[in-house]
Amino acid sequence: MAEPHRIRDTVLVVDDSPETLSFLTDALEDAGSTVLVATGGAQALALVERMTPDIILMDAVMPGIDGFETCRRLKGSSALAHVPVIFMTGLTETEHIVRGLEAGGVDYVTKPIALDELFARIRVHLANARSAMSARAALDSAGRYLMAADGRGQLAWSTPQANRLLSTVLAREDGKSLMPEPILDWLRVGAPDAGPVVARIAAPDGQRLAIAFIGKGGEDEYLFRLTVEDAAGPEERLRRHFQVTAREAEVLLWVAHGKSNRDIGEILGLSPRTVNKHLEQIYSKLGIENRASAAALAMGVLTRE
DSSP states (O other): OOOOOOOOOEEEEEOSOHHHHHHHHHHHHHTTOEEEEESSHHHHHHHTTTOOOSEEEEESOOSSSOHHHHHHHHHTSTTTTTSOEEEEESOOOHHHHHHHHHTTOOEEEESSOOHHHHHHHHHHHHHHHHHHHHHHHHHHHTTOOEEEEOTTSBEEEEOHHHHHHHTTTOOEETTEEBOOHHHHHHHHTTTTTTOOOEEEEEOTTSOEEEEEEEEEEETTEEEEEEEEEOOSOHHHHHHHHHTOOHHHHHHHHHHHTTOOHHHHHHHHTOOHHHHHHHHHHHHHHHTOOSHHHHHHHHHHHHTOO
């Protein structure tokens, strides 16, 4: 019986020492991982634009962009915020360990590296990262627009649906997305003891977005829910969402409210035959076959948060 296929972990090793790169590449590949290498911070930042590793081993002290700054920039990307970074350093002073953790690292190992210890830490942090990603994916698939920020108001992570809405509206600082000014002010005055907060911002497509605090996820993690506040009427919402004509949106609205073709015709001043023609176009555009499906899809849009 063939062994089940095992997904190979992708490990990015960032170190300016050829000896360290060679040593870790051989050990990690022998352990079944796919290894990417970068000899400096700039090369690592360019590499992750093309490929996302599962975990990163980062040398703390390198010429040019050091490991601390490289980690900060990596964590500024929502696509990489979930990737664990383990620092490798010969520096055992507390200040350097703290710098690595403040930059976004999850752990550190000291050189010379003990492979058994390193592999154990990699396993733990990969498991934690995948558990967190699974939870966020579940939230996203359920249509939840959620995000988290740290105490400085920098975006730590967001579900993909929320990220799509936020990508064009949040300001950036030092490579990280910043929450809107009302949220930043709220954090400065001692959130969450300062009471509830809601920030409203306008998106380029005309939508209004509301960001509301819903609780703390960790010592320095504030959770927020994003909702779309659409001032448009229900017909316009259906028209924009399904890319139908204005008249088709009107017909779809009344179908969602359980009206018959005759009722819809009387309301809109159309013959039942014309209403039926509009329904045929609606079914085709929505990729459905019957009235019940059309009503269910329309109500899903009209009742969405």
